[in-house]
Amino acid sequence: MRDVAENLPDMLPDLLPDMLLAWYDRNARIMPWRTPPSQKQAGVRPDPYRVWLSEVMLQQTTVAAVRDYFTRFTARWPTVADLAAADDADVMAEWAGLGYYARARNLLSCSRAVVRDHGGMFPATRDGLLTLPGIGPYTAAAIASIAYDEPATVVDGNVERVISRLRLVTIPLPASKPELTRLAAELTPPSRAGDYAQAIMDLGATICTPRSPACGICPWRDPCAARAAGVQAELPRKSPKAAKPTRQGTIWIARDGRGAWLVERRPDKGLLGGMLGFPGSPWDGAGGTAPVTADWQTLGEVRHTFTHFHLILTVLAARLPALNPERGYLLPDPDFRPGDLPTVMRKAYDVASVFLTDH
DNA sequence: CAACCGTGGTC
DNA sequence: TGACCAAGGTT
Numbered sequence: 001m002r003d004v005a006e007n008l009p010d011m012l013p014d015l016l017p018d019m020l021l022a023w024y025d026r027n028a029r030i031m032p033w034r035t036p037p038s039q040k041q042a043g044v045r046p047d048p049y050r051v052w053l054s055e056v057m058l059q060q061t062t063v064a065a066v067r068d069y070f071t072r073f074t075a076r077w078p079t080v081a082d083l084a085a086a087d088d089a090d091v092m093a094e095w096a097g098l099g100y101y102a103r104a105r106n107l108l109s110c111s112r113a114v115v116r117d118h119g120g121m122f123p124a125t126r127d128g129l130l131t132l133p134g135i136g137p138y139t140a141a142a143i144a145s146i147a148y149d150e151p152a153t154v155v156d157g158n159v160e161r162v163i164s165r166l167r168l169v170t171i172p173l174p175a176s177k178p179e180l181t182r183l184a185a186e187l188t189p190p191s192r193a194g195d196y197a198q199a200i201m202d203l204g205a206t207i208c209t210p211r212s213p214a215c216g217i218c219p220w221r222d223p224c225a226a227r228a229a230g231v232q233a234e235l236p237r238k239s240p241k242a243a244k245p246t247r248q249g250t251i252w253i254a255r256d257g258r259g260a261w262l263v264e265r266r267p268d269k270g271l272l273g274g275m276l277g278f279p280g281s282p283w284d285g286a287g288g289t290a291p292v293t294a295d296w297q298t299l300g301e302v303r304h305t306f307t308h309f310h311l312i313l314t315v316l317a318a319r320l321p322a323l324n325p326e327r328g329y330l331l332p333d334p335d336f337r338p339g340d341l342p343t344v345m346r347k348a349y350d351v352a353s354v355f356l357t358d359h
Numbered sequence: 360c361a362a363c364c365g366t367g368g369t370c
Numbered sequence: 371t372g373a374c375c376a377a378g379g380t381t
Binding site for chain 3: 054055057059060061062063064065066102103106135136137138139142156157159197201205210211241305
Binding site: 060061062064065097098099100101102103174211242270271272273304305306307308342343344 | 361362363364365366367368369370
């Protein structure tokens, strides 16, 4: 029998997950994609489709923003087969406003791959999930652990922050990512992997927050190396990001004599890919050609910030008896829903709608 | 592998 | 007001 004190450093990695799981059992947040405690107690497993959908929606997106989208998607498409059979335009419209629209296109191709290549069942392993479009290292580990209880390690922004503090990792991100992944994997328990994954993310979201972490109520307060050193609020360090340039462009919004709107479907690749929009100039400040000859009125400007640049868009509008546009197509007013537009387009619509709406 | 890809909330 | 931030993935 070895000395207990000698064993302490080896015991800690085993004790840490249990400390966190005990905290999670009392403090897990209730969310639409989580199994309710009553069902969970009865041994009900999460639906992989709902786990997948929620995880994709949550990529770089807050829980508050995802809630209603998740509810609408699952009400309209209850199974992966339903989603696979949906019209692309309907899915893109339902995703409008959530951002990162490649996720919605990948959602469709992934659902169709699951139906076509996997008999409508999601692969049950991390490695199998990784082969699907829109599922990367994080999402594969999340689905594998939450839906199938595979002891896969999730490393998202929360985990990066929690682990960098717990283990006092001072190398800046993203260079520290491999080290953080290794340290996180060391802690992942062989059982209750799904609960553990959600627990460490809940901890990061509610206690080990970016600013002013609530160390006083943290289940990992005692073993936290950053707290011991008093530097928890300074971690994780991050390499400086490039400044955002400002780009300019013009957008043209027109209606014909019947009230139909001149719109276009944006190409699948690139910014706002696959989304509905209005014809516009290139966003390089060089101007551009209107989609149709008309007496265009300048209505104002729209400002919008994307991930890596600011945009100032000049909004022009026109109402013509007949339209034979060189670009785009006419969408009858009853079929035109501003909510189907990505946010920057909806902002432009808001500017033009007053001028283009009958009184 | 660094750049690209949205949006809304927060301080 | 502007920079940071959020359950990242793809190329």
